[in-house]
Amino acid sequence: MNNDITVRRVGANEASGYIEALADVLIDCVEGGASVSFMLPIPRQKAVEFWTRVAHGVARNERILLVAQSAEGHVLGTVQVVIDQPENQTHRADIAKMLVVRRARRRGIAQRLMTAADAAARAAGKSVLVLDTVTGGDAERLYERAGWQRVGVVPNYALMPDGTLCGTTFFHKQLV
Template sequence: MTADITLHALGAALSQADLASLSALLIDCVEGGASVGFMLPLLITRAEDFWRQKAAQAACGDHAILVARDAGGAIIGTVQMVLAQPDNQPHRGDIIKLLLHRSARRLGVGEALMRAAQTLAVEAGKTMLVLDTSTGSDAERLYTRLGWQQAGGIPDYALFPDGRLTATTVYYLPLTSVAQHAPATGAGR
């Protein structure tokens, strides 16, 4: 990862600049074809509503939102972790919405965000992480490289933003090895 990128967790209150940056990031990903829950065209008001909802979930401790900023302070990547789980699954966290601006891909930003999320999960007492991603996506290579194990696939699970069907692949990561190698300083840099 380039030295001018910083990682940190967002607090519960989003500044107007962060809301704009996160919304622009989400729109860029959807316009780039990422199957992340939204269809084209993604309006700015819809993207802002999504991020306000996520900030509210972070405020009550249900979610964690990690971001990567460029040297100018713009958010160029983010990943979320669902911390609140059913009573019989308090040990598990769900990784959702790894988003990287198209200009920030293949620079190590995604890997840095995922490693920070894994460390945050360990600090939160989680011992298992799960995620799903569009089958055949670039993200699959990243997850495999980081030690995630493929649990299986589901055909025709979701839609790409243009309406085409896509399969999804489900992954899991036991955190015992992550806990042994976690830095003492946590997710921030």
């Protein structure tokens, strides 16, 4: 792992200042084939609008936003912990939009983001985490190495950015 990478929680007052950099990360990942709710071509305005909504969610304490930055301050990755849940699920959180730019992959950044997400969820009083990912993708191995348990696969659940169908694998992690 690189010691020149910092993973930190972005506060409510600073989240809007990260929108442009996070839009760059999202666009890079979608253009690289990541199935993360967006289709090709992904207009910059759509990415900016998404991260603006995320920043508002951070300000409302509905989600925790974590970023991985280089020593120079470049945002290389991100993950969210969605803590706003229905009243019968307040013990749980969703992990969303775990993204690392292509040029920074295979450097342990995703692993560090997921470790930070676990810690942030614990600090928020969460004991169960859930997420979903493309079946057969690199992220499946990452989550399994990080102690996540595979729940199952739903075939043809989503679309890849190019429009082809893909299966989705669901995972959970017990933090207690």
